[in-house]
Amino acid sequence: MRIAYQYKLLPSTLQLVTMNRWLDMLRQQYNWMLADWFDWWEMNRCLVNACPLVCNIAEPREKPEYYGQKRSLVRLKRDRPWYKEIHSQVLQDMVKRVKLAFARYLKGDCNGKRSGKLRFKGVNRYRSFTYPQASIDWIDSNKIELPKIGAVKVVWHRPLPPGFEVKSAILSRKADGWYITLSLQDDSVPEQTIDVVPNWDNSIGLDMGLEHFVADSEGELIDYPRFLRQAKSKLAKLQQKCDARPKGSVARKKLSQRIARLHQKIARQRYQFHCETANQLLIKADVVFVEDFNLSNMTKRCKPKQDENGTFLPNGQAAKAGLNKSFADAGISQFVNQILPFKAEKAGKRRIKVNPTGTSQHCCVCLNRVPKELSDRWHSCPECKAEMPRDTNSGVLIKKVGLGLASLKKAQRATARKEARALCVGTSLP
Template sequence: MRTSYQYRLKPTKKQAEIIDNTLDMLRCQYNYQLGQRLEWYEMNRCPIDRCSLIVCHIPELKDKPNRFSQQATLTQLKKDRPWYKSIHSQVLQEVPKKVEIAFDRWLKGDSNGSRCGKPRFKGKGQYKTFTYPQFKKEHLNNDKITLSKIGVVKVIIHRQVPDGFDIKTVSITKKAGGYYVTLSLEDKTVPTIKPDFDVNNIVGIDVGLIDFIVTSDDDRIAAPKFLRKAERKLKSAQRRVSRRKKGSNRRKKAIKKLGIQHKKVADTRKDFHFKTANNLLKKYDVVAVEKLNIKGLAKTRLAKSVNDAGWGQFLSILTVKAENAGLKVIAVNPNGTSLECSSCSTKVKKPLSQRIHNCPNCKVSLCRDLNASLNIKNRGTHDLKAQKMSSMRSL
């Protein structure tokens, strides 16, 4: 089992300055190594390496930079720029790894095959996290954590690390509200499936903009609309930034206040998602959800409301929490869940403004979202049985 705990750091003024300098130096190194890869791509993107004309000259192809070749240059970097010696060697070695992940997601895509946009150079203040890939548990003692090249930093431990968990990595992050440390924890003894796991204890949920979720048991949670409620404060903070002179200290303070307002909205939304996921998993062993194209929905005229709801973050949290609890989240095909009748499977076409499902075949009448959640539950049950049959055949 793998999980993460995040705590707030209370560094001294000198330690905060060291963290800021470290982040800025890592940003410069990230941009330099990303530039190497983009230069290689521009020079070698054409597969043709020779020409039939004698007079035509094509330069030799350069070797592709990779994580290990770029890590090998860090020794010379410290000789040419001695100030990089103030950064822990393993922290510096994580930069080529980040560059490789960003570059490969652009060209090859992730494990699901979805590709990201072209990686960009990071401006000042945009590189916000660095990682220690190895960490000894004894370096976290009560309310103090020992970070190499930074020192002993005060940390607010609002919950203890569970017994049996090993600290795999430690990440330091700078946010609008201060500095945070994230511990990646692992315990291999925790079972992946709950002992009393009940396949029949399943629920289907339909996410929406009016009701955040509607379950197949007709439980509803209204959409909280955190961004909409905070728009007046955000607008005021943004106007204050616009009025300040660029490069002035007053503008920097205004930007920081704006960032704190945005962080408050994001934190409140995330807390709501965690609590909603926790309540679902306390009640059910299997949760069936739609496999939505949220990126596509975020490009429609409902983009602001979709981003405010944060369906992607909620489904991600729900999936991770279910795996950690030994439960299951199953994603089903979303096509036609709102049109298909949950009682007789007849497709009933209706506009988005029509919120009641009236079936002309079986005469059933119920809420459109409830009908969709029942269809999601039925599809989830079917997919679960199919997975069980295929696993039995493989045995």
């Protein structure tokens, strides 16, 4: 079993300067190696028979590869002796990052999902470096001995679990200082296998939204505190002050740090709320059914509208921008795809995704189709007379679809069913 624990570092002034200097040197070498990959890619991605007739065909060159770039570090240290300050394994891990980043750009990850075109790292975009082979022997009381950096104070806010071995250490720079993430492994602890069989009594259905963050199938509604909206006025004042300061000035940098720390606080509040909500839901059930939706499609820009003369017309993007901001503030994707499955697996429970198509337009009791606009927040079925909040109805229907008790592919309008019944008996509608 492998887990990760993160702790706050309290480095001295000299150690702080050393770590920042390492980051800058690693960033520059990362950009150089990435440029080497791009140079090879631009020269070799097009076949000879597909090139235009009038062009300069570059001489073929060998493809940059992981071990070749690692061997180039020997020449790098000879030509630039200041790179000898960096621990050798930290420098080699930087080469591995280049390889993995470009591989995902070309081939994609294990799910086939490709990343966008890689960007060169700016000063504030390369924020961490890794010791691939850490050891428990580095820890001494309230300090941790980092090679070529020295003994750095650590805030041990929780003890390391006994029996685990330290495998690697990642040092990351955040808005409020430096942190270390220790990767721990214990081979004696097997990976957990979850074999919970869902049924009506041990499961629950969740409908995610903005009016109510979570509406479950038992009728409970959980609202989101809207942390970003609460800090909106404070953020606006800080950003106005920051924009008024000259670029590159000390005052502007200090205000930028205050803005970054405020955003970090909002992110931590959101993360804590998500964890508490996940724990609250997992206490009630062993299996949680959630919507399998793509939030990136829900936050796309509205398509532009033009009249006959080509003049652009209002398309509702101003209102959509506020909706997208609310989606980002709620962090629904983070909750559904990261925190909830992690908490469920840790507790020996399951999170199952369900196709949400039609769950808001059908009745959870009789499966009659009840069309609703987005502004309609109450479900009222004319067929079975069911009355409940719209989100609760969706939560119950998600649970039924997840358990296989309902199929919305066969659900029809009440009038459509009457028409089909009339055609079967050969009579007209009353």
